Amino acid sequence: MFSGIVSHKAKVSKVQNFNDFIRIHISTPKNFNKGLKKGASISVNGVCLTSKDNGITNLKFDVIEETLLKTNLKNISKGDIVNLERSIKASSEIGGHLMSGHIHFTGEVKKIFEKENTKDMKISISKNYSDYVLEKGYIGINGCSLTIGKVFKNQFNIHLIPETLKITNLDKLEEKDLVNIEIDQTTIAIVDTVKKTLAAQKS
Known part of the structure; x- marks a missing residue:
């Protein structure tokens, strides 16, 4: 992990x-x-x-x-x-969120918004995982634990602070580049449970 x-x-x-x-x-x-x-x-x-x-x-x-x-x-x-x-140890501080290193899909960098010291990016979502990409939720991008910004139909925004740009390779990304995306496993479990519950109520 x-x-x-x-x-x-x-x-x-x-x-x-x-x-x-x-x-x-x-x-x-x-x-x-x-x-x-x-x-x-x-x-x-x-x-x-x-x-x-x-x-x-x-x-x-x-x-x-x-x-x-x-x-x-x-x-x-x-x-x-x-x-x-x-990999983390049992005693390690979890500064981001738990990630398995199992990638769900690759997203394409659709747009990069350059600011003075920060960057915003718009990244595509695989239609198979769109239900799990929720505003203010966690997501892993190239191994970085990030908070999801605004979510659109097939895309979502991320906001990158100076420290993230300094420490990671996200500062090197260009439009049309592919990034590795890992969906938060807790989000998957909750969304799937809600789906099953609603389906059972309708049957």
Whole structure:
């Protein structure tokens, strides 16, 4: 599990392509790998990946086709900047909201509104998940725990503060880019329960 509070940005140093998976090499910041064991779960742009080899300042991840199809890692290339977060411990402070690292869909950045120190973005919603995107609710975008702004029929707004832009790769986004989106599991459970209750009352 993850908190949605990105701890570091890191650069992709190499991408290897194999028949049915890719191997991503990431140059990690100082001390990020300290105490990290092989096979540890790391959130990379919000995707829960298993570390293959841990160097002092590098990590390797094998990403299978199923994950590539559902996430923006299918477009990853050398030099790209990714968000990183190590899995939380039982004693960890949850600064954002609990996230599993299982991406529900990719959304397209439709519009970016540049302000003096902040940014607003409008992002598309997959029609299969539109019922779960609620104003003021939680959502995970590239591994960042964010609060949903205004919701439209097929899109929603997010508001990015200077600290988020500084720590994460969201400041690098451009219109038409794809972002990894994880819906809040609590929201899914509540909405589905309400749907079932209403359906039962009608039957």
